[in-house]
Amino acid sequence: MTLPTSIKCIIFDMDGVVIDSEEIHKKAYFETFNFINVDVTEELYKTFTGSSTLNAFQKLVAHFQLDIDPEELVLEKRQRYVNYFENDPALHLVHGVKELIEKAYQQGITLILASSSAMENINRVFNRFQLNDFFKAKISGADLKASKPHPEIFEKAASLSGFSKENCVVIEDSDNGIQAANDAGIFVFGFRNPLAADQTLEKADLIIDDFSQIYTYL
Template sequence: MNFPKEIKCVIFDMDGVIIDSEEIHKKAYYETFTSIGVNVSDHLYKTLTGSSTINAFQRLVTHFNLDLKPEELVLIKRKRYVNFFENDPTLHLVDGVEELIKHCYNRGFTLILASSSAMVNINRVFNRFNLNQYFSAKISGADLIASKPHPEIFEKAAVLGNTPKRNCVVIEDSDNGIKAANDAGIFVFGYRNKMAEDQTLENADFIIDDLSQLKKLI
């Protein structure tokens, strides 16, 4: 897809783009897997990255033929995630993202958060790092009918941003998120997050290794 002639709206993913939380999500998932006695391979886990938690557990319940409710597994995983979140003082924003957010905001762009995380986790991050002031809307994939890689979340983000898709860009670090942006018809930057090296980003329109690069592009 061609680079937009005029950018008016920037749509951010959260985990791995705004906050370095991929590792604590992974820890919370694997503690939950252990507690229910399933062995999730690295390959299978990779396919879940970027999906909502409910979607991930729906797939795992089917895959392992478990007699468990996905909704209950979501609550177990979320409790473990919150424990890591609240007790890990090293948890921090991705390098360069705060400066990028302020850069976009000061340029008058509409900023939308489009994350697969539950809204309770989104608010936890935004309150901790004082980000609410910059964003016009926040969308949780957990509240939608379909999860990434389905394009619904980005289609809704463009609507909430009151911006034509041709004037939007997405910043993503997962293959599922990139596919969602592709299928929504929105230009997508793939951010090579060192904590998510298993993601290829091969379908991104433009790949960056450092978020500070984007200040020169948008």
């Protein structure tokens, strides 16, 4: 995709882009895997990154041919995640993202959050770090029919922005999310988060290591 000559909307992924929560998500997932006595390899876990929790557990149940309701596993994992979220004082925003959010907002750029996380987790993050005032809309992939890498979430985000896809950009740190943006026909920055080093970002339109690299395009 070609970078828009005029960026009117930035669509943010949340985990790994707005908040450094990949590690606590991983801990919560693996505690749940241990709870049901399945041995999940790093390679298999990598395929879950960027997907909704329900979609991840649907894949897990199918892979191991388990006689377990994936929705029950979602609740198990969510309980563990919330415990980490509320009790880990080191949890923080990704370095530089607050500055990018504030700068884009001040320039009149519309901001949309498009995350595979459940809305209660999105609200938990936005309330804790006081982000609500900056964003026009928040979308949870858990409320949609399909999960990333399906493009539905980004198509909806572009629609809610009120601008054409040609004036929107996505910021993603996962290969599933990047694929979703590709299929939605929206330019995507691949953010290289050190905590998601297993993601190749190879299909991103432009790879960045620091959010300040986006400033020049605003």
